[in-house]
Amino acid sequence: MMKVDQKKILVLGGTKHMINVVETAKRMGLSPIVVDNVIGSPAKSYADKSYNTSTADIEGLAKIVQEEGVDGVFTAFEDINTWNAVALCKKMGLPFYATEEQLAITSNKDKFKEICRRFDVPVIEEQELAGELEETAVASWEFPVIIKPVDSYASKGITVCYDIEEVKQGFAKAMDFSKSKRAIAERFIDNSYGVQMFYTIQNSSIILTAVCDRYFYKHSKEHPPLPTAMVFPSKHQNLFIETLDGKIRDMISGIGIQNGTVFIQSLYEDGNFYIYEMGFRLSGEQHYHIIKKQTDINILEMMLDFAVSNPIDQYDLREFDNGSMPLPSCNLPILLKGGIIGEIIGLEEVKAMPQVISCVINVDQGDEVVVTGSYTQMFGRFNIVADTTEALYETIEKIYMTLRISNQAGEDMLLTKFVPEPLAIGGK
Secondary structure, three states: OOOOOOOEEEEEOOOOHHHHHHHHHHHOOOEEEEEOOOOOOHHHHHOOEEEOOOOOOHHHHHHHHHHHOOOEEEOOOOHHHHHHHHHHHHHHOOOOOOOHHHHHHHOOHHHHHHHHHHOOOOEOOEEEEEOOOOHHHHOOOOOOEEEEEOOOOOOOOOEEEOOHHHHHHHHHHHHHHOOOOEEEEEEOOOOOEEEEEEEEEEOOEEEEEEEEEEEEEOOOOOOOOEEEEEEEOOOOHHHHHHHOHHHHHHHHHHHOOOOEEEEEEEEEEOOEEEEEEEEOOOOOOOOHHHHHHHHOOOHHHHHHHHHOOOOOOOOOOHHHOOOOOOOOEEEEEEEEOOEEEEEEEOHHHHHOOOOEEEEEEOOOOOOEEOOOOOHHHEEEEEEEEOOOHHHHHHHHHHHHHHOEEEEOOOOEOEOOOOOOHHHHOOOO
C-alpha cells in the first residue's frame, strides 16, 4: 500500500535496462510508474503502476502526470527519452537535470565538436555531409573514413568506408538514421582501443568519477567496432588528468551543466586523446554499480532524488575526484553472431559469482540476433569488481568458460572474447 507522503516518479521507458531503475526507486521509498507504448515491456511488471502510452506523446504523458500527482520524471540510458523527459518536465514545471539547449550540444555530433574546439578540447577532423554527396570532394579524402549521422546513438547508422563507392553507401545509411538528414565523415583511427571518462556534476561541483580503457572488436570491414570490455581504472588515467581533464571541466561548466552525469568517449593514438562523443545521461553499461562498490555512493539514487526534488547533498563524491578506483573493475559486454538463440547455459552461475555485482541481459532464448554492427548484437553486460587485477582477469575467463549461448543448431554464438593484455602476452 502506498504511503500518504510517498512521492511518485514517472519512468519513461520499460526496457530491461530500466528494471534496476524501478527496483532502486522502490527501495528508496518512491512509487514508480512506468510508461511506454510496448504492452508488457519488462520494467512494467516491477512498477507500482504502468501505462501503455508513447513516451513521445507529451500531451498524453502530461495527463498522466496531472491525474497521478507525479512528483518527478526520470529516464536513462538513451537519448530519445531524455529529449521527451525534458519536454514533459518543461511543460509540467517539474525538475530535470538537463535543458534543451544542453542536449542540443551533447547529442549532436557537429555541435559537440564546435563546443570542444571552443574550449581547446581535441577532436578528430571531419567533413560535414548534407543534401547531395559531392563525389569530387570525396575523391580527395584520405581513407579509411567513418560516416556517422550527426544525431544518432548506440552505433546506429555508422559505416567505415575505404573508397568512394563505400562512402556513397555509408552516406545513404547515415541519412536513413538521421532526423536532421545530416552526417559527418571523420578520419577513421583504425585501432581497437579508446579511453572513456565519467563525470558527475552535483550542484555545479564537477567530479571526475572514473576513467576506463575501452577495448573494441571490428568484426567486418564496413561496420564500426563494438566494445568488448571497459576496464577501470585506465592505464592512461594520469596522462588524461594532466593534459585534458581541466579543459573538459571548463567545457562542462561552459555548457552550463549544474547537475547530472556525463560520459565522454575518446580515441587514443600516439599519446593523444581525440574526443568524439558525449552523453548527458546515465550510460548503458550502468557504471554506477561499479562506482557504488568503490565509494558506497549510488549515483542512480542521487539522480532519482534530484528528479523528485529531494536534496542530494548526502551524495558527496568530492573525496573520490580524479577517478579514485582502488579496486580493479570491468564492464564486460557479450557480443553475439547472427542467428536465433536456441539455448542459454550458465547465466545463473555467472550472476552468482561474487565478483559479478550486476548485469543487464538484452535478449532471451528464441530471440533473433541480426548482424547490424550495432549494440543490438549485445547479449548483455556484466559489471565485475575484484580485489586484484589477476582476480579480475580470472573472473572474466571464468565467465567465458561458464556462459554458453548457442543457436538452434547448437552452434556457439559468441562473436569474440576480450583477452586482457597481460594474458595476451603470456600472463603476469
